[in-house]
Amino acid sequence: MSKQLGALALATCSVLLLLFWVTGPAQADNEPTESPSTARTVHMAARDAFACPGMHAEWLDEHTVQCLKVTQ
Numbered sequence: 001m002s003k004q005l006g007a008l009a010l011a012t013c014s015v016l017l018l019l020f021w022v023t024g025p026a027q028a029d030n031e032p033t034e035s036p037s038t039a040r041t042v043h044m045a046a047r048d049a050f051a052c053p054g055m056h057a058e059w060l061d062e063h064t065v066q067c068l069k070v071t072q
Helices: 002-028 038-051
Strands: 056-059 065-068
Touching: 038 056, 038 065
Parallel strands: none
Antiparallel strands: 056 065
16 A cells, blocks of 8 residues: 555656646746846846855856956
């Protein structure tokens, strides 16, 4: 009985993961055309701080960053 429940739970999780995987990329392709939201701004700031700690991150394209020293 417990083997059957385990197999059923595994099958259910597999189907759910497959559905999430199939629907995920279609939603990721749509870029918002309006101003960035607060959550997006926080995400970008965290990304910049990780890419260039202690410096200003200037993104040249989606995958290329140029780290610039901040002059005072």
